[in-house]
Structures are given as structure tokens and as C-alpha cells.
Amino acid sequence: MPNPYGVSDAEFNIIKLQAARRAGLRKEFMKQQTNPFKHATEAGYVFDPALQKFLSMKVTTLEHFQANTRTSMFGLCAIVLPMITYGIILWKHRTNREDQIRRGELRYRERSFKFA
Structure with a gap:
């Protein structure tokens, strides 16, 4: 059964x-x-x-870390590239908005942060 x-x-x-x-x-x-x-x-x-070995391993992880190609590429792709990409997107958006304001294409009531 x-x-x-x-x-x-x-x-x-x-x-x-x-x-x-x-x-x-x-x-x-x-x-x-x-x-x-x-x-x-x-x-x-x-x-x-076993718990003591695990906790000791977690504490000393940085001391035993060795940089290699894989960890360097992870740091580059997970930290550096997203920051640079976000900065470029933000810079382009602000530059375009500033150009629209200076050329008079954007009316005052449509502006963001007009009271700041």
C-alpha cells in the first residue's frame, strides 16, 4: 500500500x-x-x-579573499557599471531638461522643482 x-x-x-x-x-x-x-x-x-568553525569562517572571509578574474568581473558588473550607467542617464536627462528650459520650450508651470 x-x-x-x-x-x-x-x-x-x-x-x-x-x-x-x-x-x-x-x-x-x-x-x-x-x-x-x-x-x-x-x-x-x-x-x-561545527558552529564555531562556521562562525570563524564567516568572520575571516575578508582575510582569505583573493581577487581573481571572476571576482573582479563581478565587482565591475555589479557595482561599477550600474553606477556609471545611472550617472550617464541622469546627466543626459538633466542636460536635456536644462536645454529645454534655456530655449523656452518648457513652460514654467511644467517645470519640476519650480519652488526650490
Whole structure:
């Protein structure tokens, strides 16, 4: 008989194994967390070496960064080019608007920021 959850039996077994593993890890963590004598030197916190390695890696990312072609192109395309493009578009818009005002093509009531 197929399971009622709409997944194959292999996937259902994998999900059950993951849930059992998660429950076991939760039980072990709660056992360590509620032991009043185990973590007295660590201010009552459970020391997790994997979490410590991850946090240390995140903090020292900049120290281990090495620029290469891929990272340089990403910085150029994601930061520099959009700023330059936006600046050029803004400059052209303002220049055209200023030229229209100076030639008298734009009436006073149609101007933006006429009270500034």
C-alpha cells in the first residue's frame, strides 16, 4: 500500500530517517543543555565545534579573499557599471531638461522643482 503523503517509498524512508536523526540530535542537545555540571566552564552554553568553525569562517572571509578574474568581473558588473550607467542617464536627462528650459520650450508651470 502506498503512503498517503504523495511521495515514493524511498523518499518517505529518507524523510523518516532524517526526522529520527533530527530527534536524536535534539534529545542529545537537550541532555547536554540541561546538565548543570557539564558546561559550567562555558557559561552554561553547549559548545558546538561545527558552529564555531562556521562562525570563524564567516568572520575571516575578508582575510582569505583573493581577487581573481571572476571576482573582479563581478565587482565591475555589479557595482561599477550600474553606477556609471545611472550617472550617464541622469546627466543626459538633466542636460536635456536644462536645454529645454534655456530655449523656452518648457513652460514654467511644467517645470519640476519650480519652488526650490
